[in-house]
Amino acid sequence: MRRPGAFASLARLQATAYQLFRGRCGAKGDSMAVLIRIADFHDDMIAWRRHLHANPELGFEETATSAFVCERLSEFGVDEVHEGIAKTGVVAVIRGRDGGRRVGLRCDMDALPLTEQTGLDYSSKVTGRMHACGHDGHVAMLLGAARSLAETRAFKGEVVLIFQPAEENLGGGQVMVREGLFERFPVDAVFGLHNWPGAAVGSFAICTGPIMAATDSFVVGVRGQGGHAALPHTTSDPLLAAAATVQALQAVVARSVPPREAAVVSVTRISGGDAYNVIPDAVELWGTVRTYTPEMRKLCRDRLEAICNGVAETHGCTAMVDYRRGYPPTVNSDVETDFAASVAADIVGESRVNRNATPSMGGEDFAYLLEQRPGAYILMGNGPGDGGRVLHSPFYDFNDEALPIGASYWVRLAERFLAS
Numbered sequence: 001m002r003r004p005g006a007f008a009s010l011a012r013l014q015a016t017a018y019q020l021f022r023g024r025c026g027a028k029g030d031s032m033a034v035l036i037r038i039a040d041f042h043d044d045m046i047a048w049r050r051h052l053h054a055n056p057e058l059g060f061e062e063t064a065t066s067a068f069v070c071e072r073l074s075e076f077g078v079d080e081v082h083e084g085i086a087k088t089g090v091v092a093v094i095r096g097r098d099g100g101r102r103v104g105l106r107c108d109m110d111a112l113p114l115t116e117q118t119g120l121d122y123s124s125k126v127t128g129r130m131h132a133c134g135h136d137g138h139v140a141m142l143l144g145a146a147r148s149l150a151e152t153r154a155f156k157g158e159v160v161l162i163f164q165p166a167e168e169n170l171g172g173g174q175v176m177v178r179e180g181l182f183e184r185f186p187v188d189a190v191f192g193l194h195n196w197p198g199a200a201v202g203s204f205a206i207c208t209g210p211i212m213a214a215t216d217s218f219v220v221g222v223r224g225q226g227g228h229a230a231l232p233h234t235t236s237d238p239l240l241a242a243a244a245t246v247q248a249l250q251a252v253v254a255r256s257v258p259p260r261e262a263a264v265v266s267v268t269r270i271s272g273g274d275a276y277n278v279i280p281d282a283v284e285l286w287g288t289v290r291t292y293t294p295e296m297r298k299l300c301r302d303r304l305e306a307i308c309n310g311v312a313e314t315h316g317c318t319a320m321v322d323y324r325r326g327y328p329p330t331v332n333s334d335v336e337t338d339f340a341a342s343v344a345a346d347i348v349g350e351s352r353v354n355r356n357a358t359p360s361m362g363g364e365d366f367a368y369l370l371e372q373r374p375g376a377y378i379l380m381g382n383g384p385g386d387g388g389r390v391l392h393s394p395f396y397d398f399n400d401e402a403l404p405i406g407a408s409y410w411v412r413l414a415e416r417f418l419a420s
C-alpha cells in the first residue's frame with residue numbers, strides 16, 4: 001500500500017518524477033502526488049522517526065538527536081554540515097547548479113517533559129521525556145528531503161537545512177539567529193512546517209500575516225495584610241483582591257481590544273494561603289497573553305498592568321506585575337505564503353490546501369527567523385486528533401503516513417524556489 005501501482009505525470013513537473021499516492025491518505029478516488037524517490041524512502045523515514053521517538057531529548061540537550069541528524073546528512077553526501085549552532089543545532093548546505101538563490105528549510109528537534117502513555121512499541125525509553133509535538137516527524141521529513149535533494153540536485157543555488165533545537169519555550173530559534181544563522185547562511189527566504197492533529201493527512205493550511213501568536217506570560221504578586229479569618233476587617237485581604245483581579249482582567253479583551261482584533265488574556269494559576277482560618281499576606285497569579293500585533297501586545301500589557309495595580313489598590317493591597325515577553329507572533333509574508341500554498345497544492349491538490357487558515361493562538365519560535373527573513377510557516381494535517389492524539393498529549397503520536405507528504409513538500413519547495 002505504501003507504493004501503489006498508479007503512476008502519473010503532472011503538468012508542472014520539472015526535474016523529478018511524481019507518484020500518485022492513493023487511498024490511505026485522501027478521500028476515496030482522490031489522489032495526491034508524492035515524489036517517487038521520497039516514496040522510496042518512506043520505510044527509512046519511518047525508521048528514523050521511530051528511533052527519534054524512542055529517544056527523545058529536551059531543548060538544548062538534543063546531542064544524540066543532532067548526532068543522528070549529522071550521521072544521516074553525511075551519508076547523503078550533503079556539501080556542508082555545521083554543528084553546535086545554538087548548542088545542539090545543525091545546519092547543512094546542499095548545492096545545486098552554480099549561481100541562483102538560497103532557501104532555508106527549518107525543522108525543530110526537541111521533545112517535551114511528558115511521560116508517554118501511548119503503549120506503542122517504539123514508545124519513549126525515557127520517563128518524563130516524550131516527542132509529543134511531532135518534532136521527531138519534522139526531523140525525519142527534512143532528512144528525507146535532504147536525501148532526495150542531495151541525490152538529484154535539480155536546482156540552481158543552495159538549500160540550507162536548519163535543524164533547530166529547543167522550540168518548546170526555550171527559544172532555540174532566537175539563539176540561532178543571535179549566533180549569526182543568517183549571516184553565515186544568508187538565505188533569501190526561510191520556510192517552516194508543523195504537523196496539525198485534527199486535520200486530514202494530506203491537507204495543508206496557511207495564511208498570510210500572523211499564523212501564530214505572541215506568547216507573553218505574567219506573574220502578579222498581590223500583597224496585602226493578613227490576619228485572622230474571623231476578623232477580616234483588620235486585614236487587607238489579597239485573596240479577595242486577586243479574585244477581583246481575575247474577573248477584571250477579562251475586561252482587557254472584552255472592553256479594550258477592538259472587536260475585529262484578536263487577543264487572549266488567561267489567568268492559569270492562583271496560589272496563596274495555607275489555612276482555612278488565616279487570611280494570607282500575599283497571593284500570586286500566573287497567566288498568559290496572546291496577541292498577533294505589536295499594537296495589541298502593548299495594549300494588553302498596559303491594560304493588564306493598570307488593572308492589576310488599580311484593583312489591588314481598591315482592596316488596600318499592592319500588585320507587583322512581572323510581565324515576561326515570550327515569542328513574537330509568527331508572521332507569514334505575502335509572496336512566500338502564496339508560493340508555499342502553491343507548492344503544497346502541487347503535492348496534495350488545490351482542494352486540500354486551505355489558504356485562509358484561522359491563525360492559532362499557540363506560539364512558535366520560528367517567529368524569530370521570520371523576523372529576519374521573508375518566509376512562511378505551514379500547517380500539515382496529521383490525521384484525527386481523537387483519543388487524546390493532540391499536540392502535547394501523552395497519547396499523541398506523529399502520523400507516519402504524513403512523512404512522504406511533508407518530505408515531498410520540502411523537495412518541491414526547494415526545487416521551485418531555486419528553479420532559475
Ligand SMILES: [Zn+2]
Nearest residue numbers: 133168391392
Ligand atoms: Zn509543541
Ligand SMILES: [Zn+2]
Nearest residue numbers: 133134135194
Ligand atoms: Zn511543535
